Amino acid sequence: MNMNKVTLLGYKDHGKSTLIGNLLIITGSISEQRIEEARAMSRKLGRQFEPGFILDSFEEEREGGLTIDTTRAQILYKGHAFEFIDVPGHEELIKNMISGASNADLAILVVSAKGDEGIKDQTLRHLFLAKMLGIRRIIVAVNKMDKVAYKKESFEAFSNRICKFLLAIGFDRGSMFFVPISAYKSDNLSSISKRMPWYKGKSLLDLMASVAKVGRGSTNPNLRMSVQGTLPDGMLIGRVLCGELKEGQKVLVMPQKSSYKVSKIFVRGGAAKAARQGQNVAVELDNKLGFNPRGAVICSAHNPIMPQSRLSAVIFAVQKPENDTTLNFNGIPFACRIRTNKVIDTTTGKRTAGTLRPLGAAEVTIELKDGIIAEPFFELPELGRFVLYNKNEFAGIGIIT
Amino acid sequence: MIKQDMDELEEKSTFVIREAVSKFRDVAALWSMGKDSTTMLALARKAFLGKVPFPVIHIDNGIDFPETYQFREELAKRWKLDLIVAESEIKPEMSGFSCCGENKTVALKKVMAEYGFDALIVSIRRDEHGVRAKERTISPRDKDFKWNYKDQPAELWGDYSSKLDEKGHVRVHPLLDFNEIDVWNYIKQEKIPINPLYYSRAGRRYRSLGCTHCTSSIKSEAKNVDDIIRELEVTKTEERSGRDMDKEKLYVMERLRALGYM
Numbered sequence: 328m329n330m331n332k333v334t335l336l337g338y339k340d341h342g343k344s345t346l347i348g349n350l351l352i353i354t355g356s357i358s359e360q361r362i363e364e365a366r367a368m369s370r371k372l373g374r375q376f377e378p379g380f381i382l383d384s385f386e387e388e389r390e391g392g393l394t395i396d397t398t399r400a401q402i403l404y405k406g407h408a409f410e411f412i413d414v415p416g417h418e419e420l421i422k423n424m425i426s427g428a429s430n431a432d433l434a435i436l437v438v439s440a441k442g443d444e445g446i447k448d449q450t451l452r453h454l455f456l457a458k459m460l461g462i463r464r465i466i467v468a469v470n471k472m473d474k475v476a477y478k479k480e481s482f483e484a485f486s487n488r489i490c491k492f493l494l495a496i497g498f499d500r501g502s503m504f505f506v507p508i509s510a511y512k513s514d515n516l517s518s519i520s521k522r523m524p525w526y527k528g529k530s531l532l533d534l535m536a537s538v539a540k541v542g543r544g545s546t547n548p549n550l551r552m553s554v555q556g557t558l559p560d561g562m563l564i565g566r567v568l569c570g571e572l573k574e575g576q577k578v579l580v581m582p583q584k585s586s587y588k589v590s591k592i593f594v595r596g597g598a599a600k601a602a603r604q605g606q607n608v609a610v611e612l613d614n615k616l617g618f619n620p621r622g623a624v625i626c627s628a629h630n631p632i633m634p635q636s637r638l639s640a641v642i643f644a645v646q647k648p649e650n651d652t653t654l655n656f657n658g659i660p661f662a663c664r665i666r667t668n669k670v671i672d673t674t675t676g677k678r679t680a681g682t683l684r685p686l687g688a689a690e691v692t693i694e695l696k697d698g699i700i701a702e703p704f705f706e707l708p709e710l711g712r713f714v715l716y717n718k719n720e721f722a723g724i725g726i727i728t
Numbered sequence: 729m730i731k732q733d734m735d736e737l738e739e740k741s742t743f744v745i746r747e748a749v750s751k752f753r754d755v756a757a758l759w760s761m762g763k764d765s766t767t768m769l770a771l772a773r774k775a776f777l778g779k780v781p782f783p784v785i786h787i788d789n790g791i792d793f794p795e796t797y798q799f800r801e802e803l804a805k806r807w808k809l810d811l812i813v814a815e816s817e818i819k820p821e822m823s824g825f826s827c828c829g830e831n832k833t834v835a836l837k838k839v840m841a842e843y844g845f846d847a848l849i850v851s852i853r854r855d856e857h858g859v860r861a862k863e864r865t866i867s868p869r870d871k872d873f874k875w876n877y878k879d880q881p882a883e884l885w886g887d888y889s890s891k892l893d894e895k896g897h898v899r900v901h902p903l904l905d906f907n908e909i910d911v912w913n914y915i916k917q918e919k920i921p922i923n924p925l926y927y928s929r930a931g932r933r934y935r936s937l938g939c940t941h942c943t944s945s946i947k948s949e950a951k952n953v954d955d956i957i958r959e960l961e962v963t964k965t966e967e968r969s970g971r972d973m974d975k976e977k978l979y980v981m982e983r984l985r986a987l988g989y990m
Contacts, residue, residue, distance in 0.1 A: 328731055356730075360966050361858075382858070398861045399854055401730045401907070408730050422882050426864075429884040460885075555743075556750030558776060564746050566739075595738065596774030607742040609777060621750060658747075658888070714884055721882040 330401070331539050334412040334431035334462070336424075336453035341439040342470045346510035347400060347411045348378025350532070353517050356402040357381060378511075382413045404517075404532050407539045417449075421645060421686065422721050424453065428460055429724075433538060435466045435531070437510070438489065440481045441474040448674050451492055455673040455688065458496050459643055459726055461708055464538050465493060466504045468531055472523065473509040479525040482507040495676035504538065506531050545569040545604070545707045550578065550627040552608070553657055553709065554620045562593075563610045563620055568709045570627060572602040572610065580616070581624050581700045582634035587612035622659035624700040624710065632710070634698025641671070642715065642725035643688045649717050654725075656699055656713040664694040665715075691725070701727050729855075729909045729960055734917060737906055741768070742775045744865055744902040745849070747888055749781055752847035752898065756812070758836075759784040761796045761923050762937040764851040766803070767911050768903055770920045772849075773807065782849070783810040785839055787832050790815065796937070799923045806921075814839035837873060840897060849900045855907045856967060865904055871895040908967050909960045916953045927951050936967050 335343040348365070351357040365380035382398050401410045414427040428434065434457045438450055457465060467489050475481040486505040493503050506515055507526055514520035517532045529537060550570035554563050572578075576589045591611035592599045602608040610625070626632055642648075642665070654663040670681040671688040683689045704711030704726035715722040745768075748755050757772070757780075759765045772780045786800060804811045816835030840848065854861040864880050866888040873896075903911070915922055925934045932945040946965075950956045 328733060330730075330732055330736075358964055358966050398858070400861070401855075403730055408732070423880065426880075426882050426884055555746050559781065562777075564750070564775075566743060593777055595742075596777060605739060607739055607746065607775070658751075708885070712885055714882060724884060 328408045331407060331409045331433060331535070332412060332431045333409050333433045333435060333535065334414060334428040334457075335437055336414070336428065336434050336450075336457060337437035338439075338444075338447040338449045338453075339415070339417045341437045341444060341450075342510040343437045344379030344382045344413055345377065346435075346437055346468070346470065346508070346516075347413050348381040349510055349513055350402060350411070350516060351381055351400055352378060353513060354402040354404055354532070356400070405536050407536050409535060409539075421452075425456060425460070425643075425645075425724060428453075428457060428462070431457075431460070431462055433464050433466070433535070434462045435468055435535075436489070437468050437470050438485055439471045439474075440469050440485055440507075441471040444471070446485065446488060451674040452686065454489075454493060455496055455671075455676070456643060458498065459641065459688075459724065461704065461726075464502045464504070465498060466506065466531065466534055466538070468510075469505070469507045470510050472507045472514060473512050477507075477514075477520075477522045479523075482523075482526070492674075492676065497676075504528075504534050506534055545709075547702075547707055549630040550576070550625065551632065551702075551707065551710065552610075552625040554580075554623045554625060555658070556621050558609055561611075561615065562591075563612065563616075563625075564608070565610075565625070566607050567602050567604055569604050569707060571604075572608060572625070574600050577628040578612075578625050579628050579631045580612075580620065581626055581631055582698050583618055583623060585616070586628055587614055589613075622657050624657070626700075632700045632702060635701055636695045636698045638693040638695070638699075638701060639728050640691050640693055640713075640725045641688060641728055642683075642691050642723050643673075644683055644685060644715070644723040646685055646717050646720060646722040647683060648715060648722060651718070652722060653716050654693065654695070654713050655716060656701070657710060660716070661695050661697060661699065663696075666692045666694070668692060690728075693725075703727055729907055729963070731913060732905070732907060732910050734910070734914060737910055737914070738771065738774075740905060741771045741902040744888075744900060745772050745775050748847050748849060748866075748900040748902075749776075751888070754843065754845045755782040755847045755849065755900075756840075756843065756845045757782055757784050757849035758851070759786055759800075759809075759811075760937065761786070761792075761800050761803075762851075763911055763915065763922055763926060764853060764903055764906075766922065767906075767914055767920055768849065768851040769807065769809070770914075770918055771902065774918075780807060780809055783812050783843070785812045785814055785836075785848075787835050787839075788813050788815050789817070789831055789835075793925055793937075795925050796923055799921075803921055812839060812843070833873065845897060847898045847900055849902060851903045852901055853903050853906050853908070853911070863899075863901055863904060865901050867899045867901065869896045869899060873897075909957060912953060912957050912960065916957065922953070926956065928955070 366376055368380050369377045398413050399410055412427045414424040469482050469485045508515045515530050517530055547569040551568045552565050554565040579586050590613050592602055593609040594602045594606050648665040653660045667683045667689045669678040669690045670683050671678050673688050702710045711727045713725050769780055814835045816831040852860050864883045928948045928951050933948040934945050950959045
């Protein structure tokens with residue numbers, strides 16, 4: 328069964344873990360034992376039942392009432408399988424949020440309608456990151472409707488503001504969906520709540536089912552195979568990112584620009600005539616390589632990607648880039664220089680001249696000593712994204728534009 | 729329990745196992761002769777065209793089931809495994825936490841130091857336990873084997889290139905995305921040999937296998953792989969409910985894992 332990966336986004340305490348916890352319970356996706364454990368824990372801490380404890384398994388998470396690290400849980404609903412990726416909402420835990428959300432196909436933004444909670448900078452930053460990470464569809468769940476007397480005006484005010492922001496950062500109207508909920512009271516989660524008769528849309532789970540799985544991966548027909556390394560006998564191992572790898576095919580190994588013919592292909596342990604997108608392969612070429620191929624890209628000979636040492640990119644910086652920032656691309660670290668062209672306000676989407684600050688984004692030009700085999704992110708994600716490190720510290724992410 | 733796409737799971741595991749072997753200097757795998765680590769070895773054989781390319785370590789406290797030892801001998805011979813048996817001494821007064829925490833972890837530390845392994849493949853799965861659900865695919869341990877779960881590396885888009893502690897080692901988790909039922913479906917699809925303790929005898933079987941002291945069997949009539957898959961399709965109990973160690977104290981898994989346990 329195909330798994331739809333769904334990340335939860337939003338500021339701390341707006342109810343992400345509670346929502347997943349209740350969805351697990353409603354859909355019967357979790358054992359009585361796990362629910363009982365969460366119940367016992369809630370009692371022990373002198374609180375009302377907290378469904379979020381099903382997800383938040385660390386002691387520090389339960390006692391502190393926050394999610395520290397990303398976790399996953401699966402449900403089955405009307406023939407669709409979903410895997411929820413819960414992420415922390417705190418600013419200082421954004422590295423863990425990015426790690427979790429980077430694997431998702433769909434995002435649910437949880438924003439609390441309650442009094443002083445509302446839309447925070449972090450709420451909008453998460454949406455901005457979702458766009459950067461390549462998530463194509465967003466469901467906006469306006470939560471804690473029970474705390475605002477289930478008022479239509481409240482839902483509409485939040486929906487309108489978030490809709491405007493999503494349009495400003497490049498989502499189109501057809502890729503965003505809005506639903507008013509109470510995660511704690513299970514309003515509009517699986518069935519339509521009588522407490523909000525003015526809401527004419529679908530429940531959250533029905534919305535999820537209606538937007539389940541659009542195609543993943545690139546539609547580029549040209550062969551690009553990323554090389555991981557070699558087998559003891561010298562055969563190359565790696566993954567076909569797009570196009571098709573065929574026996575007898577003429578290929579160029581880039582950036583070394585050496586040409587070969589494919590003599591043998593092995594897929595899933597056995598010999599094969601061809602390998603397609605997403606498959607891991609072992610390949611024998613007609614000649615010895617004479618160089619370490621890790622990080623190389625095998626391209627169809629008639630349409631290869633040329634190496635580039637200057638890239639245009641958008642980065643999100645958790646730390647400010649330094650002179651010795653490294654760029655990890657396709658499994659390999661590269662020394663680089665990053666020049667900020669415009670900073671992007673992650674709460675409005677506006678681009679202006681200025682200085683890049685931590686938790687900010689920018690349009691940049693990156694200079695590399697060595698050429699890399701890159702493509703724009705929205706054409707071939709695997710060769711269009713990178714991770715930045717300041718020494719050993721995660722410093723941010725980037726996409727090639 | 730949700731059945732996932734077998735091909736997708738196999739591709740991901742293949743990539744991770746090959747990544748570990750390509751990226752790290754000296755890789756070894758833990759093999760408990762249970763269903764998960766045996767499935768991982770089957771995946772490694774396919775990824776490396778018929779031969780498991782790294783040594784496999786059995787942390788042996790001497791009190792595994794006789795069937796388990798026999799299974800180890802048979803499969804090690806048949807698959808030509810480079811088997812390392814790391815003996816740990818069991819003390820009768822030890823309970824689950826201290827046994828798994830001290831005995832097994834101490835023996836593991838010793839064998840890792842002796843051979844100088846810098847990467848250890850461990851066949852844990854997210855659906856086994858809430859704490860294991862929080863793991864990364866490639867997860868660093870410091871020189872004392874500690875898991876700094878409050879500051880795990882970024883692991884984006886399946887990019888496993890984060891910087892690691894040079895004095896420590898990494899744990900590689902190629903089966904992290906498998907569910908229990910997926911493991912059994914894969915065992916069925918690939919006809920993987922399995923420890924007979926998983927099959928029902930006289931109305932009982934083991935669903936999760938540890939050593940004789942703290943693993944208990946469950947009531948079951950499942951006598952073969954198909955029966956087990958059918959049983960799992962309807963079960964309402966947790967896989968590790970027969971493992972005493974998990975129940976001893978709150979957060980015991982978190983504490984054990986923070987100290988270097990699997």
